[in-house]
Amino acid sequence: xxxxxxxAAALVGLQACASATKLAQTSAAPPPPLxxxxxxxxxxxxxxxxxxxxxxCLRPLRAAGPNLGTEMVRDTLVVHNYGHGGxxxxxxxGSADVALGKAxxxxxxxxxxxxxxxxxxxxxVLAQQYGLKVTIYSxxxxxxxxxxxxxxxxxxxxxxxxxEPAGPAFGDLWEQxxxxxxxxxxxxxGLPGKPVExxxxxxxxxxxxxxRVWTPDPAITDSYAxxxxxxxxxxxxxxxxxIRDIVPQSVALAPEEIPFNxxxxxxxxxxxxxxxxxxxxxxxxxxxxxxxxxxRDFATPAQFADLKEKVVIHCTGYAARDLINDQTVIPVxxxxxxxxxxxxxxxxxxxxxxxxxxxxxxxxxxxxxxxxELGDMxxxxxxxxxxxxxxxxAALKIIAPVFAPAARQA
Amino acid sequence: xxxxxxxxxxxxxxxxxxxSPSGTSTLKGVYTEDQAQAGAxxxxxxxxxxxxxxxxxxxxxxxxxNRFIVNWSKAPLSELYDYLGRAMPQFAPGSLKxxxxxxxxxxxxxxxxxxxxAKPLPAxxxxxxxxLLEPVSxxxxxxxx
Ligand SMILES: Cc1cc2nc3c(=O)[nH]c(=O)nc-3n(C[C@H](O)[C@H](O)[C@H](O)COP(=O)(O)OP(=O)(O)OC[C@H]3O[C@@H](n4cnc5c(N)ncnc54)[C@H](O)[C@@H]3O)c2cc1C
Numbered sequence: 001x002x003x004x005x006x007x008a009a010a011l012v013g014l015q016a017c018a019s020a021t022k023l024a025q026t027s028a029a030p031p032p033p034l035x036x037x038x039x040x041x042x043x044x045x046x047x048x049x050x051x052x053x054x055x056x057c058l059r060p061l062r063a064a065g066p067n068l069g070t071e072m073v074r075d076t077l078v079v080h081n082y083g084h085g086g087x088x089x090x091x092x093x094g095s096a097d098v099a100l101g102k103a104x105x106x107x108x109x110x111x112x113x114x115x116x117x118x119x120x121x122x123x124x125v126l127a128q129q130y131g132l133k134v135t136i137y138s139x140x141x142x143x144x145x146x147x148x149x150x151x152x153x154x155x156x157x158x159x160x161x162x163x164e165p166a167g168p169a170f171g172d173l174w175e176q177x178x179x180x181x182x183x184x185x186x187x188x189x190g191l192p193g194k195p196v197e198x199x200x201x202x203x204x205x206x207x208x209x210x211x212r213v214w215t216p217d218p219a220i221t222d223s224y225a226x227x228x229x230x231x232x233x234x235x236x237x238x239x240x241x242x243i244r245d246i247v248p249q250s251v252a253l254a255p256e257e258i259p260f261n262x263x264x265x266x267x268x269x270x271x272x273x274x275x276x277x278x279x280x281x282x283x284x285x286x287x288x289x290x291x292x293x294x295x296r297d298f299a300t301p302a303q304f305a306d307l308k309e310k311v312v313i314h315c316t317g318y319a320a321r322d323l324i325n326d327q328t329v330i331p332v333x334x335x336x337x338x339x340x341x342x343x344x345x346x347x348x349x350x351x352x353x354x355x356x357x358x359x360x361x362x363x364x365x366x367x368x369x370x371x372x373e374l375g376d377m378x379x380x381x382x383x384x385x386x387x388x389x390x391x392x393x394a395a396l397k398i399i400a401p402v403f404a405p406a407a408r409q410a
Numbered sequence: 411x412x413x414x415x416x417x418x419x420x421x422x423x424x425x426x427x428x429x430s431p432s433g434t435s436t437l438k439g440v441y442t443e444d445q446a447q448a449g450a451x452x453x454x455x456x457x458x459x460x461x462x463x464x465x466x467x468x469x470x471x472x473x474x475x476n477r478f479i480v481n482w483s484k485a486p487l488s489e490l491y492d493y494l495g496r497a498m499p500q501f502a503p504g505s506l507k508x509x510x511x512x513x514x515x516x517x518x519x520x521x522x523x524x525x526x527x528a529k530p531l532p533a534x535x536x537x538x539x540x541x542l543l544e545p546v547s548x549x550x551x552x553x554x555x
Contacts, residue, residue, distance in 0.1 A: 100476075100477075101473065101475060101476030101477055102476060104476055104477050104480045105476055105479065105480065105545065105546075106545070107480060107483075107545060130477065172463075172464055172466075176462070176464075176466045179468060179469070180468065180469045183468070183469035183470065184469060
């Protein structure tokens with residue numbers, strides 16, 4: 001067991017006072033530990049022999065935020081629902097609700113949904129809940145979509161838009177979608193197979209944690225406006241403050257509580273999605289309500305109008321860039337490594353920009369470290385969708401020391 | 411669910427669309443801009459806390475665009491007017507004065523792409539029975555977005 005050492009408590013008592021003052025600058029003050037209690041955790045096995053999968057994926061970033069616009073293709077109303085950046089899972093229900101709201105204004109009885117990633121499948125199920133007959137036309141089922149190559153946490157404003165081009169009104173729409181989705185996910189908590197789950201996530205560091213404050217780099221004079229692509233982190237929209245009232249925030253742990261081989265730690269409760277059971281849940285509902293799935297690959301948007309359904313919701317994610325020639329879709333490459341599931345070690349850890357999260361569908365490892373720190377710029381403009389094993393190996397090396405046995409004796 | 415039953419019945423008889431013998435339709439412009447503006451102010455103070463500043467609703471409370479207008483379309487406008495008079499705002503049903511109610515209905519029509527006109531919407535159930543809430547065409551709805 002990893003265990004915050006009670007014995008050490010007295011020893012570090014003085015330091016604890018000093019560091020607690022520093023910590024207060026970034027997080028809420030630590031609550032007094034329950035008498036005689038320290039956090040005990042089963043250590044995660046983060047060795048290379050546990051690695052069972054590597055996945056790479058492109059986040060479909062649009063500067064203006066997801067495309068939820070509408071257009072007529074001959075006699076067919078097309079409602080778009082794509083371009084959710086690093087937030088597609090998190091915003092899926094709210095975004096589906098917005099898109100369907102537009103579709104419903106023309107009184108359809110049946111609709112087509114194009115694409116079966118998390119956006120398409122969720123849109124299809126919500127449409128059924130609104131009383132519509134739904135057929136999904138897609139090249140691949142969700143298990144083979146890019147959505148299954150995400151990491152799967154509730155991160156609703158991750159690479160969702162750029163602040164300037166999206167404009168001030170986007171914040172309201174985003175908040176509506178984020179709140180709607182949050183409530184929808186809440187209805188999945190506690191279901192068999194745990195499609196949605198909360199776990200504790202620990203932010204670890206060797207130095208007192210400081211919230212990274214990004215300021216625009218004066219050396220960079222160009223921006224999305226001049227180059228058509230963002231050039232620095234501060235161009236991205238960061239909206240999480242708007243839903244602070246419902247999303248758990250981090251608290252600092254007292255030194256004697258910290259069950260890892262580091263001097264500083266914060267803890268937060270994080271909502272995540274277990275892909276296998278979540279997809280199973282949605283597919284069961286979709287087919288249970290009589291939904292039809294047709295394997296179909298579209299070459300042009302003109303083909304949307306060939307479908308018998310005259311209302312079409314278009315959810316092809318990154319593929320929309322080519323399919324409907326939306327060159328405003330910017331690829332943001334991301335890679336995940338997957339370790340053997342470790343249900344007995346049910347938590348997540350972040351350390352030096354490497355994150356490890358233990359989920360029912362595997363332990364997901366992400367390496368967001370870079371020098372200099374790139375923040376949201378990491379992977380922007382990179383459409384190389386092949387995995388790089390060395391990147392995940394490096395992540396495991398970086399994170400391994402926090403689970404080192406030394407921590408357990410100290 | 412009375413309203414739901416009505417919705418189904420209407421879907422079953424789509425050919426009645428537009429048939430409003432001796433009456434008129436919301437597409438002809440049945441409220442004034444001034445009325446809708448006054449309605450927007452009433453909405454902001456009496457309704458927005460539940461239905462959202464932008465009429466967006468929440469996971470639990472219905473929004474008052476899109477799906478809402480579908481629910482109430484193809485029926486006399488009196489149904490919506492009477493419902494608001496009876497049931498809204500939910501914490502104080504029956505508290506809307508008839509002219510306030512008409513202003514709010516005008517605002518909801520405007521927010522759902524229905525055109526304004528020269529004459530104000532009457533604050534009177536019998537008169538509103540002769541006005542059909544007709545959906546705007548897909549193209550007009552798109553333009554308004
Ligand atoms: C590394 C990484 C980590 C991420 N982590 C998170 C996270 O923690 N939380 C979060 O919310 N989001 C996360 N994301 C973002 C998320 O993965 C995306 O926003 C989401 O997958 C987009 O879903 P989608 O349904 O729009 O697209 P996709 O999953 O790409 O689905 C598109 C669908 O359309 C079909 N299709 C495509 N082209 C055609 C065609 N021509 N004809 C017919 N069908 C077609 C495909 O087969 C597929 O079914 C992450 C992304 C990456 C890369």
